[in-house]
Amino acid sequence: MKELIESIRKRRSVRRYSEEKLSQEEYDKVESYLHRLKPLIPDLRVEFQIVPCSETNCKFNAEYCLLVYSEEGNLWLTNVGYMLEQWDLYLASLGIGVCWYGMGKVEEERQCDLMYAIMLSFGKCDADAFRNGTDDINRKAASDFWTGCGDERLGEIVRLAPSAVNSQPWRVEQVENKFNVYRQKGGVPLLSAQLFKRWNKVDMGIFLCFLDVALESEGYRYSRVLGTESDEGKRVLVATYTLEGK
Numbered sequence: 001m002k003e004l005i006e007s008i009r010k011r012r013s014v015r016r017y018s019e020e021k022l023s024q025e026e027y028d029k030v031e032s033y034l035h036r037l038k039p040l041i042p043d044l045r046v047e048f049q050i051v052p053c054s055e056t057n058c059k060f061n062a063e064y065c066l067l068v069y070s071e072e073g074n075l076w077l078t079n080v081g082y083m084l085e086q087w088d089l090y091l092a093s094l095g096i097g098v099c100w101y102g103m104g105k106v107e108e109e110r111q112c113d114l115m116y117a118i119m120l121s122f123g124k125c126d127a128d129a130f131r132n133g134t135d136d137i138n139r140k141a142a143s144d145f146w147t148g149c150g151d152e153r154l155g156e157i158v159r160l161a162p163s164a165v166n167s168q169p170w171r172v173e174q175v176e177n178k179f180n181v182y183r184q185k186g187g188v189p190l191l192s193a194q195l196f197k198r199w200n201k202v203d204m205g206i207f208l209c210f211l212d213v214a215l216e217s218e219g220y221r222y223s224r225v226l227g228t229e230s231d232e233g234k235r236v237l238v239a240t241y242t243l244e245g246k
């Protein structure tokens with residue numbers, strides 16, 4: 001995953017696409033990368049459908065949307081976030097624009113034993129749709145969500161993770177070489193609380209993807225024990241990491 005580090009500084013949500021279409025070669029790369037994504041939970045089956053954006057309720061002028069379906073189970077939405085963020089970063093490396101689209105809806109949410117999880121728009125875009133530095137980025141400082149962080153470089157990378165409505169629901173508490181990653185609940189209007197319940201679980205997978213890319217690119221050896229996607233409590237333990245050295 002460490003090869004994705006370059007894209008972390010470059011990616012941003014692309015909501016304006018060009019008229020140009022993906023070449024067959026680009027389409028094949030985009031499609032085949034879906035089969036190379038590293039899962040967080042290997043036991044959960046995840047499937048994809050690429051459809052013309054015009055056949056969805058996505059309001060962007062993208063050429064395509066990717067529909068993501070998954071088996072349900074503990075951390076299934078977190079797993080989807082973890083997997084598809086790798087794809088988002090890979091497409092940024094190809095100069096192809098992507099936007100997570102939580103507002104997406106499909107007619108049939110259930111497909112046999114799989115459940116619709118989320119959609120992402122994608123297509124060609126201008127080169128200036130990407131970031132060329134992190135100056136203009138609107139995110140919390142790492143110290144606002146990661147207490148006891150022993151390595152500022154990690155914090156500087158993971159703070160760039162995207163999240164629904166830029167809600168950044170992650171909190172990290174570190175003591176020596178161990179840290180817990182939590183999903184912080186609440187702080188959103190009641191009306192949208194139901195939507196956030198789903199999106200913030202995807203956000204946590206995105207964050208873990210950024211974390212793993214950061215740890216690998218900084219040369220850390222580490223182990224991870226996964227927690228839960230439960231809706232109990234204000235703060236939910238998603239994962240515990242132990243750094244085992246470099």
Ligand SMILES: Cc1cc2nc3c(=O)[nH]c(=O)nc-3n(C[C@H](O)[C@H](O)[C@H](O)COP(=O)(O)O)c2cc1C
Binds near residue numbers: 203
């Ligand atoms: C799970 C998820 C759902 C999202 N849903 C939408 C959406 O429905 N519409 C939209 O315009 N952006 C959506 N976004 C994009 C976020 O608003 C965006 O990632 C965030 O504001 C950070 O900006 P950046 O991606 O440009 O860095 C979504 C992002 C995530 C992670």
